[in-house]
Amino acid sequence: MMQTPQRPHDEPVKFYQTGSFAAGNRLLPAELRTVQSDAQRNNSLNSGHRACQGCGEALGARYALDAAMRATEGRMVAVNATGCLEVFSTPYPESSWRVPWLHSLFGNAPAVATGVAAALKVKGRSDVRVVAQAGDGGTVDIGFGCLSGMFERNDDVLFVCYDNEGYMNTGVQRSGATPAAARTATTEAVGDEPGNRFGQGKNLPLLAVAHEIPYVATATVADLHDLERKVQRAMAVHGARYIHVLVPCPLGWGAASRDTIRIARLAQESGLFPVFEAEHGRITAVSKIRHRVSVDEYLRLQSRFGHLFGASPRPDIVQRIQADADRNIRRFGLDDADDPALVEPVSDDAASEDAVSEDAVSEEPHVVLAGPGGGS
Amino acid sequence: MEKPFAITLDIESSLANKTGTWRVERPVYVDRMPPCNDACPAGENIQQWLYHAEEGAYRAAWETLVADNPMPAIMGRVCYHPCETACNRAQLDESVGINAVERFLGDHAIAQGWDLPPPAPATGRRVLVVGAGPAGLSVAYQLRRLGHAVTIREKASKPGGMMRFGIPKYRLPRDVVDAEIERLLALGIDLELGSAVSDVGAVMRADGYDASFLAVGAEISKRTYLPAGDSARVVDAVSLLRSMEGEQAPLLGRRVAVYGGGDTAMDAARTARRLGATDAVVVYRRTRDRMPAHDIEVEEALEEGVAMKWLSTVKSVGNDRLVIEKMQLDEAGFPQPTGELEELAADSLVLALGQESDLSLVDGSDGIVVADGVVQVGSDMMTGCPGIFAGGDMVPAERTVTTAIGHGKRAARNIDAWLRGGSYESGPRHELANFSGLNTWYYADAPKTVQPHLELARRVSTFDEVTGGLDESTALFEARRCLSCGNCFSCDNCFGVCPDNAVIKLEPGRNYAFDYDYCKGCGICAAECPCGAIVMVPERT
Numbered sequence: 001m002m003q004t005p006q007r008p009h010d011e012p013v014k015f016y017q018t019g020s021f022a023a024g025n026r027l028l029p030a031e032l033r034t035v036q037s038d039a040q041r042n043n044s045l046n047s048g049h050r051a052c053q054g055c056g057e058a059l060g061a062r063y064a065l066d067a068a069m070r071a072t073e074g075r076m077v078a079v080n081a082t083g084c085l086e087v088f089s090t091p092y093p094e095s096s097w098r099v100p101w102l103h104s105l106f107g108n109a110p111a112v113a114t115g116v117a118a119a120l121k122v123k124g125r126s127d128v129r130v131v132a133q134a135g136d137g138g139t140v141d142i143g144f145g146c147l148s149g150m151f152e153r154n155d156d157v158l159f160v161c162y163d164n165e166g167y168m169n170t171g172v173q174r175s176g177a178t179p180a181a182a183r184t185a186t187t188e189a190v191g192d193e194p195g196n197r198f199g200q201g202k203n204l205p206l207l208a209v210a211h212e213i214p215y216v217a218t219a220t221v222a223d224l225h226d227l228e229r230k231v232q233r234a235m236a237v238h239g240a241r242y243i244h245v246l247v248p249c250p251l252g253w254g255a256a257s258r259d260t261i262r263i264a265r266l267a268q269e270s271g272l273f274p275v276f277e278a279e280h281g282r283i284t285a286v287s288k289i290r291h292r293v294s295v296d297e298y299l300r301l302q303s304r305f306g307h308l309f310g311a312s313p314r315p316d317i318v319q320r321i322q323a324d325a326d327r328n329i330r331r332f333g334l335d336d337a338d339d340p341a342l343v344e345p346v347s348d349d350a351a352s353e354d355a356v357s358e359d360a361v362s363e364e365p366h367v368v369l370a371g372p373g374g375g376s
Numbered sequence: 377m378e379k380p381f382a383i384t385l386d387i388e389s390s391l392a393n394k395t396g397t398w399r400v401e402r403p404v405y406v407d408r409m410p411p412c413n414d415a416c417p418a419g420e421n422i423q424q425w426l427y428h429a430e431e432g433a434y435r436a437a438w439e440t441l442v443a444d445n446p447m448p449a450i451m452g453r454v455c456y457h458p459c460e461t462a463c464n465r466a467q468l469d470e471s472v473g474i475n476a477v478e479r480f481l482g483d484h485a486i487a488q489g490w491d492l493p494p495p496a497p498a499t500g501r502r503v504l505v506v507g508a509g510p511a512g513l514s515v516a517y518q519l520r521r522l523g524h525a526v527t528i529r530e531k532a533s534k535p536g537g538m539m540r541f542g543i544p545k546y547r548l549p550r551d552v553v554d555a556e557i558e559r560l561l562a563l564g565i566d567l568e569l570g571s572a573v574s575d576v577g578a579v580m581r582a583d584g585y586d587a588s589f590l591a592v593g594a595e596i597s598k599r600t601y602l603p604a605g606d607s608a609r610v611v612d613a614v615s616l617l618r619s620m621e622g623e624q625a626p627l628l629g630r631r632v633a634v635y636g637g638g639d640t641a642m643d644a645a646r647t648a649r650r651l652g653a654t655d656a657v658v659v660y661r662r663t664r665d666r667m668p669a670h671d672i673e674v675e676e677a678l679e680e681g682v683a684m685k686w687l688s689t690v691k692s693v694g695n696d697r698l699v700i701e702k703m704q705l706d707e708a709g710f711p712q713p714t715g716e717l718e719e720l721a722a723d724s725l726v727l728a729l730g731q732e733s734d735l736s737l738v739d740g741s742d743g744i745v746v747a748d749g750v751v752q753v754g755s756d757m758m759t760g761c762p763g764i765f766a767g768g769d770m771v772p773a774e775r776t777v778t779t780a781i782g783h784g785k786r787a788a789r790n791i792d793a794w795l796r797g798g799s800y801e802s803g804p805r806h807e808l809a810n811f812s813g814l815n816t817w818y819y820a821d822a823p824k825t826v827q828p829h830l831e832l833a834r835r836v837s838t839f840d841e842v843t844g845g846l847d848e849s850t851a852l853f854e855a856r857r858c859l860s861c862g863n864c865f866s867c868d869n870c871f872g873v874c875p876d877n878a879v880i881k882l883e884p885g886r887n888y889a890f891d892y893d894y895c896k897g898c899g900i901c902a903a904e905c906p907c908g909a910i911v912m913v914p915e916r917t
Contacts, residue, residue, distance in 0.1 A: 021818045022906055024868025026884075027430060027856070037868035039881040047877045047894035048390030053398065054898035058875040089390070096390035224872055250898075258899030258912075261873060265817060291817070 023224055034224050035066050042069040042098060044078075049096040051088040054257025056247030056264065057162045060221045061085055061133065064160050064245065065099055067228040071235035072129045077102065077116055081109035081134030081143055084169040085162060107142035109134050110150040113157040121156075129235060130156065136163040136177035140204045151211035151240045158234045158241045161204065164249035172252040176202035179272070180324070181317050182304045184252070189307035198320060205276075208242040212281035215239075219275060220246040222265035226287060230277065246273050254303025266298035271325035274332040286332045295322045395876060399897030401912040403870075403890055408809035408862025408908060412459035412474060417774070418451070418782040420444045422459055422474055423863060429477060429855035435490065437855075438481045442492055445781050446517040447510070447556040449486055450539060452479025453548050453843070455778045456670050464811040464861050470824040473846070473854045480851035486555045495563055496523035501795045504529065504580060504588040506573045506737065509537020510777045511591035511768030513560055514784025515791070519589075520563045522792045527585075528565060531572040534621075535561075537593050538769075539777060541618040544643050545839040546650070576764060577741040587763045587791050590738070590751070591780070594731040594769035602725075604693040613644040613728035620647060629723025631655040633698055635690050636728030637662065642673040644726045645682040649836045657683045657720065659690055661703050661711040680836050687711065690725065698722050733770040748772070756800065757787035765791055809862025813908030818869065822857050825850045864888070864909045870901035 024037030035041050044065035051058040068076055080086045080103045089096040090103065104112045113132035120128050134143055139161040150157060166184050167173040174184040180198040183189040187196040208216045214237050219227040227245065234241040248255060248263040255263055267273040268287070272295060275287035296318060299305040308314045329335045412422040421440055428437035441448050455475055463471035501524045505512045508530035516526045534540055536553050561567055573579050580588055597612030604610055611626065613636070619626045632648040634641050637660035645656040658677070660667060663686050667674065678684070689711070691699040698720045703711035735751060738744045743760035745752040750772050757765045767783030769775045793800035828844035835842055846854060864887050871879045871888055878895035879888050902910040 021820070022867035022869040023872025024866070026866045033868070034872060036872035039871075043877050045877075046390055047891070048393035048395060049876070050390075050393065050395070051875060053896040054900055055875050059873065059900075062875075062877070093388045094390045094392060095388070256899070257896075258903040260875075260898070260900055261904050 021223070021225065034228050035070050036063060036224055036228070042066045042074070044069055044097065044099045045089060046096045046098055048094070049089050050091065051084070052249075052251050052257070054250045054260045055084075055088070056221050056249060056260045057085055057135065057164055058088070059260070060162045060227075060245045060247040061089075061160075063221065063224060063227050064133070064231050064243065065131065067231035068129070068131050068158065068235055069099060071232045075128045076100070077120075077128060077130050079104075079109050079113040079116060079130065079132040081132070081138030082106035083135035083138050084164070085133065085135060087169050106138055108146055109138060109143055110146040110157070110159060113159065114146075114150050114153070114155040117156045129158070131158045131160060133160045133162065135168075136161060136165060136204075137167045137175045139163075140176040140202050144204075148207075148211065151208060151213050151242070154213060154239045156238045156240070158231075158243065160231075161242070161244045162247045163244055164247050164252060166249070166252050168249050168252040177204070179321075181308060181321060182253075183307060184304070193317075194307045194314070195304070205242070205244045205278075208244075209278040209281060209283065211240070213240040213242060214280060215241040216244075216278040217242075217276070218244045218246070218273070220264040220268050220273060221248070222261050222268060223275070223287070226275065233277075252304070254306065255301050259301055263298065263301055266293055266301070269293045270295045270298045271329040271334055272298060272321070274328045274334055276332055283332070286334055289329070289335045292329075292335055295325050394893050395896050396878075396891075396893045399892070399895055399915055401897045401899065401914055402892060402895065403897070403899065403901050403910050404913055405864060405888070405890075406862075406909055406911050407806055407864075408813070409806040410809050410861040410863065411462035411464055412472075412861075414808055415458040415462035416782075417458065417776065417779040418445045419785060420459075423858065423860060425481070426472070426474070426477065426855050426858040427860065427863075427865060429481065429852070430858065432852060434481060434484055438485045438490060439493065441478065441481060442485075444785060446492060446514065446560050447482070447781065448478050449482025449552045450510075450548060450556055451778060451781065452476070452482045452845075453552070453841075454539070454543055454776075456672070456776060458778075464809070464814060465857060465859055467811045468816050468819065468859075469821055472857045472859075473824050473827070476825070476827050476846050477851050477854050480846045480848075482556070483552075483845055484848075486552070486559075492517070492559060492563055493521065495520050498525065499523040499795070501525065501586045502527070502584065503791060503795075504573075504576070504583070504585040505591065506576060506588065507537060507591040507593055507768070508532075508535035508557075508567060508569075509591055509593050509768055509780060510539055511593075511780035511784045511787075512537070512589065513557060514781040515589045515591070515765075515767065515788045516565045516784075517560050517563065518785050518788030519791060520565050522788065524792070524795070526565045527583075528567045529571040529573050529579075530567065530569050531592075533570055535567060535569070537591075538595070541595070541621055542614065542640070542643070543777075544617065544620065544647050546646070546835070546842050547643075549841050573737050575740045576737045577761075580763075586795055587765065589757075589784075589787050589791065590759075590764065590766040590770065591768040591784070592733060592735075592737065592770050594733040594750075594775065596732045596734055597727060598730040598732055600727070600729055602690060602693050605695050607695050608693040609724035610693055611724065611726055613640045613726050614731060616644055616726055617647065625651055628653060628726070631696075631721050631723045632657070632726060633690070633720060633722040633724070634658045634726045634728055636660065636730070637667040637669055638728060638730065639669045639673050640731070641726075641728035642669050642677045642682070644728050646677050646680055648726065649680050649682060650839055655683065655721075656681070657685055657722070659685045659688045659698075659700065659720070661687065661689045662705065662709075663687060666709065676842065679832065685720070689713070691717065693725050696721060696723055698725060731769070731775075735770065738764075756790035756794075757783060758790060758794070763794070806862070809908055811861075814859060814861060815904055815906050815908070816859070818867070818904075818906035819859060822853070824857070825854045860907045862908050865907060867906060869904055869906060870910060873900050873904045875900065 024033045045062040077100045109132045117130045174186045178196045181195040183195045205218045217230040248260045250257040277285045410423040425437040425440040457475040459474045460471040505528040508528045597614045632653040634645045648656045687703040688700045691701045702714045702716040706712050741761045745760050751766045753771050765787045768780040789800045830842050871881045876894045878891040
């Protein structure tokens with residue numbers, strides 16, 4: 001006698017050959033599908049918003065807040081910094097938000113969120129949670145002082161940064177999160193080193209890790225399952241939490257609107273954007289690259305990197321970007337099928353990078369993260 | 377005014393802002409032709425039955441399958457599965473094991489005793505089918521389903537044609553053949569065995585048939601002139617394979633040569649091995665890459681110790697040896713004699729040089745055109761004589777069971793239309809779903825499930841079936857490897873990835889619709905559809 005099929009309930013998602021990574025899967029029980037595949041999802045950011053066609057930030061915000069709304073059963077307040085997300089969603093009196101939502105200034109969202117959390121605590125409303133959200137400008141540049149304070153005080157707020165790597169609604173100016181060589185209105189593609197300068201960058205996820213807050217994660221709009229799981233995880237703990245979501249911007253990056261998710265995927269699969277989780281100052285998990293690609297595939301889809309290709313190509317600069325990606329892959333153990341030995345970022349001097357073998361790199365001291373009770 | 381929790385301002389919803397006006401392209405759901413369906417000679421809707429099988433809905437899968445092919449357990453064993461050759465998944469890891477899943481469904485249906493769907497109400501029309509091979513059985517089944525009365529006349533003592541008298545048991549066990557044929561006949565098809573038709577026109581007039589379908593096959597071995605000694609033992613492959621159905625196993629000796637390079641030659645050589653031949657040698661005048669036999673047949677024959685003698689022809693046959701002439705290929709790829717001779721020890725020679733049809737039954741029918749030894753038919757399978765249709769090995773086509781079953785289906789549709797005074801029009805053919813239209817990132821890596829094979833020692837000593845079937849869990853796994861090329865499989869991805877919530881999820885089974893009031897036409901849904909079932913079309917300006 002043939003049994004009724006057991007496998008849909010027994011198997012983890014990855015064994016579903018058909019559409020294993022898609023938003024839903026008719027073969028899975030409803031509770032194991034993504035929030036986004038649910039016809040009754042909250043749609044925290046509703047239709048009619050004025051984001052550009054193919055906006056990655058609109059997508060990322062709905063993903064994150066819908067997941068948070070499910071995790072809190074709808075008892076949640078969102079605090080928004082100034083930025084694209086605020087401008088395109090809420091030209092008063094219209095609003096696209098279907099969550100209690102509050103906007104103050106560009107740089108103070110972490111402080112406002114801290115205040116909301118404190119007020120709720122005073123009122124004894126421990127059932128209501130606080131989520132703050134901002135773009136990369138409001139997070140890594142203008143809001144950084146407030147954010148660092150929020151982390152330092154370990155306020156009970158989940159702060160979500162939607163990183164589109166620049167100030168987009170004001171006309172695509174450079175931010176502290178703009179990648180090397182990218183052309184923006186303030187880093188033009190001229191001179192020997194066209195576009196944004198190569199430098200240390202301002203890696204806010206690692207800065208957040210260095211604050212040793214309870215939970216830090218990075219994610220992209222290309223891996224919905226991963227993003228939702230991280231939001232759910234973040235809402236399951238208290239204290240300061242930070243999620244950094246890469247959200248491609250068709251307008252500012254000069255990409256086709258249909259390619260938003262594809263570009264986010266390539267950012268991850270090339271190693272340029274490491275996807276990881278950290279708890280209390282230690283990196284605890286990384287998302288492995290499934291199909292590794294060269295940075296070339298990622299860069300070519302974006303006209304902000306157009307000056308590296310075309311009539312006078314700059315393979316030397318592409319090579320430097322590739323070296324950055326390769327360094328991420330080594331530092332985070334992104335392309336290693338085995339359990340990563342290198343989950344902790346290490347201090348490796350970029351200048352001497354080529355001379356140092358991978359083994360030697362792993363033996364470098366854990367400068368960034370070595371804190372009491374943190375590093376091994 | 378009572379305001380919701382934490383809301384202080386009177387606000388309006390952004391739903392007032394119909395962003396659909398921004399759009400210059402609109403997404404549209406489409407169905408494309410999956411390459412498996414496109415390649416199937418029997419016209420099976422493979423993707424649809426795999427879709428049901430993925431859910432473990434085997435009954436629904438089987439019913440979809442038998443709409444096109446009433447003999448899936450047979451097909452799951454003998455089909456050379458062009459569907460798998462065409463399968464897009466081959467470009468990702470390996471093709472889906474469609475044939476193995478089909479066999480599982482076929483065997484499962486037999487084990488469960490499932491019945492074919494009942495026929496439509498009687499039409500009062502009567503159709504004569506000549507020959508109970510795969511083409512004849514297929515057409516009879518399809519006509520019966522449409523409500524016509526069908527009589528099959530078969531010359532042999534048992535139905536099945538080449539499925540019984542040609543394909544060896546180690547590839548197709550006879551209990552499977554019996555089970556699927558009995559189930560089909562149980563729909564109310566008359567089968568007259570030992571009943572040859574010598575003049576189809578005369579029989580139709582005498583017995584009052586409204587139409588007929590001829591499928592007498594090609595069961596006469598082609599001969600070649602070979603000087604042979606008095607005691608030389610020369611048999612033809614068709615007779616050899618047919619005699620395997622009899623009581624007495626044929627005597628071939630310990631050293632057997634088989635002349636020819638088709639699937640029948642492989643069947644004969646592998647049968648000879650099982651009958652006790654220590655040496656079974658295939659003599660073929662060209663090279664392996666030019667051999668008409670399917671690769672899998674050649675590989676399995678080699679595994680079983682069959683030797684191959686390429687670029688060789690048989691010049692003469694002696695008592696216990698053959699004279700072989702070496703050949704070489706000319707520039708056009710044709711084998712040319714070299715004059716170089718050698719001897720090959722052989723107790724018997726099996727000729728497998730191709731087969732011809734006995735077409736004497738159409739001699740008396742006006743308008744039927746015979747060319748190159750086969751009956752010419754139109755795309756509707758009708759011969760030059762109105763009301764007489766033909767298919768299977770006796771018409772120009774690839775000579776496989778699958779093609780024959782496809783002929784039967786196509787002929788039945790056209791016979792039905794002809795009987796109703798019209799003509800059959802197939803629907804518009806969808807655009808092919810190419811690999812380039814898929815977004816394969818969404819599919820997990822999953823290599824093909826390998827079917828078990830009988831151990832070699834038993835393969836060369838018994839007629840037990842060589843290839844084993846999948847069990848339920850492996851069949852389910854295999855079905856779920858399907859990429860659903862070009863057809864929505866309800867993965868919710870478009871619904872999930874729309875930045876404007878402009879995809880509406882309908883009730884289960886009805887998939888999705890676009891909300892063009894808000895769709896900005898960004899195209900993410902089309903780009904991220906795993907199976908390529910969404911296209912962007914320009915808006916009319």
